[in-house]
Each structure stands twice: as structure tokens, then as C-alpha cells.
Amino acid sequence: MRLLTHNMLSSNIKGVINGFPLRIEAEKVVIKEVDFNPDFIKNMFSKIDWKALADASKIMGYAELPEEVPDHSVLDSDEFLQKFHHALLQLHLEEGALVCPETGRRFPVNKGIPNMLLHEDEMNLDATCTSSASNP
Amino acid sequence: MSSRPELQAPPEIFYDDVEARKYTSSSRIVGIQAELSERALELLALPDDGIPRLLLDIGCGSGLSGETISEDGHQWIGLDISRSMLDVALERETEGDLILGDMGQGLGLRPGVIDGAISISAVQWLCNADKSCHEPRLRLKAFFGSLYRCLGRGARAVFQLYPENNAQRELILSFAMRAGFAGGVVIDYPHSSKKRKEYLVLTCGPPSMSTMTPSAKGEDENSCSDEESSGDEENQTVCISDRHRSRKKQKVTKKGKTRSWVLQKKEKMRSKGNVVPPDTKYTARKRKARF
């Protein structure tokens, strides 16, 4: 899983108000080369939550991104774009977990795939199974 | 159609290691899925500016549909409920990121960040109640609601699907509309039992020119070579349904339906081959209270 995906994912657990960003527990990080496409990352820039990306990449061992949200003008800097590209698309969380910031629930990551399946009592479907089960 | 996989077992059981491998190594399936994905991407109608977009592939399986997205140069995130299918995707080194998840639980994604979504041969699975706690309506609601939220305004979602019957298509479509999507069903080659394929084409946001349902392929091919085998097919006359959630509000003025609206509507019904009473001076006149 790349940080691009981490930056989009949030915890979907019933009752959680702000499930973003998921905290990363990194056991194994791998770097996979991806073709540099400035158009894509420039287009993504406005959608990225910068703080979440900078923090996540630091946890993954890459501390080159500025902490504070950079001004739009940085998109003219090739050096910046290269770093942004690396953090967004080349760092992979291979083994570890994503942790819900509100409940502390761990979503394990195996072979790069986060398991985001919810247990029955975590689901947000107003009147499902849980309601019949928990009815007195 | 007696062998619908949806009726045999829940998807995460049906698509086990053996089935996942069998599915992905069949050159027939690989070919069909590529074709369906190409058509879905075409219907997605992304801006033609050469900029790669971030797309979702819902029910991505072993990555056959995702591969078509990569070939088009876009980035994608794939979601699937079957770990076996995702493991095959890993082996095949697909380029998208993979998530193990259940679309019926809703997508846990930030609002407005996704540029478009496709789903190939997967959404009909949501209509099954595989566990005692599964209520298809709630799962459809959770799915479409969360999809609507994570897509950018004006973004599209295109689902190729195999509804079991008309009621199932209606059910799926109605939950999409309720979530706020505009759009409808595109049926390619409606008269051919072999080539016939259905796509749900949805747009996020209020109806406009861009939310109009695109036209289908092969609608005029009235007699196809495989016509003999169409015995089990219903005779579809309506190939496209174009719907917007707020249609009623658009068309009905405070005074009620205008004469020109009624005439237009009747003309449309005629063109579809329906029997419609002739237009007279009484058409669309208000009736007396005691008629």
C-alpha cells in the first residue's frame, strides 16, 4: 500500500467521527520504482492532506517533505515534485498495521494489503444484525 | 443462467484459492473482462487531457479490470472481499493498491478525493443476503452513500453488472438515485443474447448535460446471428433508461403538467412503440372536479 492510498483511507467504524488519518505501524517498508508523472502528482496536490502525508512518510523513514502545507508555487520546483512523487507513490507499507485514531482498532497490513473488513458490531448500517442482537 | 455464482456461496467463499486461479487463467475470461473494462472506461468519459486520474476499482478481484485502467495510464485503488483473488492480483504484480474490504460495509474514504470509479461484474453480489445479518437494502445504501461521498463533484461511476432479473436492476438503480447519483442503464447489443451487456452509468452531483446517459452500442442490430438462442430472454424494447432523481421537480410546474409536456411525453411513448391515445383538444386539459 502506497501513501497515496493511505491519504485517502479513513476508518469506517460505527460511531467514529474523525477516522482520518489512520496511524501507521510500520514493520516493513519497501520502495518500488514508479514512472515519474508530474501531471498526475500536480493534479493530486490539492486533494492531498499534507500533514497526513508528511507524518506518514516520516514514519516510513522518509523525512524529506516539509512539515507545513507548501504553497502552490512549489509545484514549479522539480526537486519538490520528485520528493512528493517518492513519498506518494514509491514508499510501500508492506507489513504492519493501520490504526483507527479514535478507537485504536488495528487494521493489519499483510503483503501490502490492508484488511479493512469490519466486524459485525463495528458496522455502520443503522438497523442491522447488531440491533437485533443487542435488543433487550 | 442456472449457474449464477452469486447463488452458490458468499463471494469470499466462492472465490477461494482454486477458483481465483481458475478465473484468472481462463483466457476466455481474461478477454471478456478486458473488453468490459475498456467499455466501462469509455463510459466513464474522463477529460481527454492526458492527465492520469485516481480511480477506484470496486470488486477488483485478481486485477483484470485494473490492468485496463493501468493501460490507460491512470492510477487505481482496488477493493475486494476475497483475499484469494487479491493474492492472485499480487502475483500478477498489478499496479494498483489493493484493499481487502466489503463494499456492502461502505467505503472508508475521505470525501471528494476520487476522480471516478468502475466496477466490473461485481455489484450484483450486493443483492444477496449471505449472512443472517445481511440486509441487501442496507448494504446497497451504505455502498452507494459512501461512494457518492468519496467522489468529486461531476465524477462518474460505471458498473458493468449482471442483475438476476428486472427487479434486481431496479433495486440497485433506486439505491444509486437515493444516494444522489444521476444517470441510468446503458445496454449494449440489447438484441443479442450473447453480446448483451449492461452498464450502470452514474454521475455525482445535480443533473446537467454531463449527467445524460450515453448511448448504447448495437441497438439497431435488430436481428443478430445468435438470435435463435434468445428464447430465454425477455424482449427488451427499452434499452436506455435515463433518470435523474429530481426529474419530477423539473417537469411539474406549480400549475401541473403543461400541454406541451404531455404532447412531448406522448410522442416519446409512441416512438417506443407504445399504444398512446391520439392528441385532441382535450389532451392535458384540466378535468372538472366531478368528472
Ligand SMILES: C[S@@+](CC[C@H](N)C(=O)[O-])C[C@H]1O[C@@H](n2cnc3c(N)ncnc32)[C@H](O)[C@@H]1O
Ligand atoms: C466476477 S469477479 C470480477 C473481478 C474483476 N473486476 C474482473 O473484472 O476480473 C467479481 C469480484 O467481486 C468481488 N466481490 C463480491 N462481493 C463483494 C463485496 N461485497 N465487496 C467487495 N468485493 C466483492 C468478488 O470477490 C470477485 O472478486
